[in-house]
Amino acid sequence: MNDSAPKTGALEPVARLGRLGLRAVAGLGRAHLLLLDVLGGLPSLLVRPRLLIAQLFGIGVLSMLIIVVSGVFVGMVLGLQGYYVLSQFGAEESLGVMVAASLVRELGPVVTALLVAGRAGSALTAEIGLMKATEQLSGLEMMAVDPVKRVLTPRFFGGFLSMPLLVAMFSAVGVAGGWFVGVGLLGIDDGAFWSQMQAKIDFSEDLMNGVIKSLVFGVVVTWIALYEGYDADPTAAGVSRATTRTVVQSALAVLGLDFVLTALMFGD
Amino acid sequence: MGNGTPPLPTNSPDAVGPDHADPAVLVRIRGLCFRRGDRVIFDGVDLDILRGQVTAIMGPSGTGKTTLLKLIGGQLRPDAGTIVIDGENVHQLGRSALYALRKRMGMLFQSGALLTDLDVFENVAYPLREHTRLPESLLRRLVLMKLEAVGLRGAAGLMPSQISGGMARRVALARAMALDPMMILYDEPFTGQDPISMGVLIDLIRHLNDAAQMTSIVVSHDVAETAGIADRIYLIADGRLMAAGTPAQIAESESPWVRQFMQGEPDGPVHFHYPAPPLHQDLLA
Numbered sequence: 001m002n003d004s005a006p007k008t009g010a011l012e013p014v015a016r017l018g019r020l021g022l023r024a025v026a027g028l029g030r031a032h033l034l035l036l037d038v039l040g041g042l043p044s045l046l047v048r049p050r051l052l053i054a055q056l057f058g059i060g061v062l063s064m065l066i067i068v069v070s071g072v073f074v075g076m077v078l079g080l081q082g083y084y085v086l087s088q089f090g091a092e093e094s095l096g097v098m099v100a101a102s103l104v105r106e107l108g109p110v111v112t113a114l115l116v117a118g119r120a121g122s123a124l125t126a127e128i129g130l131m132k133a134t135e136q137l138s139g140l141e142m143m144a145v146d147p148v149k150r151v152l153t154p155r156f157f158g159g160f161l162s163m164p165l166l167v168a169m170f171s172a173v174g175v176a177g178g179w180f181v182g183v184g185l186l187g188i189d190d191g192a193f194w195s196q197m198q199a200k201i202d203f204s205e206d207l208m209n210g211v212i213k214s215l216v217f218g219v220v221v222t223w224i225a226l227y228e229g230y231d232a233d234p235t236a237a238g239v240s241r242a243t244t245r246t247v248v249q250s251a252l253a254v255l256g257l258d259f260v261l262t263a264l265m266f267g268d
Numbered sequence: 269m270g271n272g273t274p275p276l277p278t279n280s281p282d283a284v285g286p287d288h289a290d291p292a293v294l295v296r297i298r299g300l301c302f303r304r305g306d307r308v309i310f311d312g313v314d315l316d317i318l319r320g321q322v323t324a325i326m327g328p329s330g331t332g333k334t335t336l337l338k339l340i341g342g343q344l345r346p347d348a349g350t351i352v353i354d355g356e357n358v359h360q361l362g363r364s365a366l367y368a369l370r371k372r373m374g375m376l377f378q379s380g381a382l383l384t385d386l387d388v389f390e391n392v393a394y395p396l397r398e399h400t401r402l403p404e405s406l407l408r409r410l411v412l413m414k415l416e417a418v419g420l421r422g423a424a425g426l427m428p429s430q431i432s433g434g435m436a437r438r439v440a441l442a443r444a445m446a447l448d449p450m451m452i453l454y455d456e457p458f459t460g461q462d463p464i465s466m467g468v469l470i471d472l473i474r475h476l477n478d479a480a481q482m483t484s485i486v487v488s489h490d491v492a493e494t495a496g497i498a499d500r501i502y503l504i505a506d507g508r509l510m511a512a513g514t515p516a517q518i519a520e521s522e523s524p525w526v527r528q529f530m531q532g533e534p535d536g537p538v539h540f541h542y543p544a545p546p547l548h549q550d551l552l553a
Contacts, residue, residue, distance in 0.1 A: 134379055136384070138338075138377065143370070143443075144398075144399065
């Protein structure tokens with residue numbers, strides 16, 4: 001027995017690593033099962049569209065302010081930075097293309113997803129976690145109402161559908177911000193700004209790729225937020241930790257997936 | 269609790285009342301075992317809940333009283349044993365059958381568990397909207413009648429954040445009764461209530477049970493209040509059934525453990541001090 005004690009101590013870090021790995025795999029399994037359950041609630045959601053509309057409002061409409069304001073500023077910064085770089089090559093007239101391509105292909109989906117994760121994702125996690133902590137989810141179960149279908153499914157599809165709309169809005173106001181700086185303040189030709197953008201930005205190559213990214217980010221951000229809330233420890237500290245995890249994991253997932261999607265879509 | 273295990277009755281059939289074939293038994297629990305991690309919550313508990321009665325499940329904090337309600341409601345699955353409600357084995361039911369059974373049960377949670385984004389009226393209307401297709405006018409009348417029964421018809425338009433804890437429990441009680449269940453489970457209904465709210469709740473539980481011919485299971489550690497309305501009391505501790513009987517039988521029990529619990533004595537079989545080395549050792553160390 002005495003011989004085994006030091007061995008156990010020496011192997012403790014390995015054991016801890018193993019436990020961490022098992023916990024992570026178990027969590028991943030629970031998250032996937034929850035997603036299946038959430039998707040299974042789609043038919044009952046179609047019967048009660050009011051639940052979806054309420055979530056589209058909560059996640060989508062109430063996120064508009066931060067999305068519009070951020071989009072304008074990101075577009076204006078792109079206008080300034082783009083003008084600085086392009087003017088060195090005498091290509092200021094291409095500012096519209098640069099601003100639009102940056103927004104539609106990259107910054108629109110990524111920044112919007114990060115903002116939605118921070119604003120709506122954290123709110124979803126806190127709401128679900130608190131519903132769990134205050135026994136509202138248990139109460140629904142005891143009323144013979146499935147809390148996943150009744151609470152989580154509408155929120156999931158609310159987030160999934162809101163994301164591409166918010167991305168479109170972000171990109172549109174971003175382009176307007178770039179136009180304001182480039183045309184309004186720096187004197188680039190208005191016609192060149194728009195005509196070059198129209199000629200160079202391709203619907204399937206640029207716009208659709210942005211849409212695909214936004215849909216993927218919509219699934220990931222909402223899924224993480226709902227899972228973290230549903231799996232949270234039902235205490236104040238547990239909900240707080242879950243909310244933090246939502247924001248961190250969503251940000252990492254969005255940035256990592258953005259690279260993967262970009263590599264897949266623009267790899268050729 | 270661990271050092272206060274008394275030599276008490278009983279998991280014997282005598283302690284659990286009538287035989288399981290008795291149609292008067294609504295909930296029959298046999299050989300219930302449940303553990304959380306290494307901690308044993310229930311170790312072979314047998315008990316019967318009789319139809320039409322108010323049955324109290326009592327015991328010290330942390331003995332698994334709420335867990336027992338969750339096991340009865342099918343929210344938790346036992347490691348061994350059976351829970352049969354009205355002839356149906358709860359843990360062998362599929363999801364739809366379990367939900368059908370739950371429609372015949374109401375549960376009053378310790379916190380009330382009202383949906384915070386709905387007002388009082390909509391909280392009570394919620395199960396009716398989910399499970400019935402009643403016309404709005406009839407649904408409104410039903411909800412107002414339920415609220416009238418708990419004395420809160422005037423609070424129908426208030427949000428849960430605008431009412432007191434005692435009112436929230438009465439609203440939750442109205443909601444639990446919405447579908448006219450055969451049984452209501454009460455989880456610590458008196459905890460944290462002022463004397464007036466407590467009196468109202470005590471009165472409501474007894475009178476609603478009798479008026480609606482329901483069966484009530486009240487989980488509590490409030491001895492006097494619960495014993496005052498219960499037809500039958502089960503005392504549980506250390507994962508076992510310690511005693512069972514009418515309030516009068518329990519009050520006359522010779523068991524030191526039962527006497528300590530029922531009379532709230534600070535020391536006895538359950539020691540006041542948590543196990544520790546002698547005081548002087550700690551102070552002079």
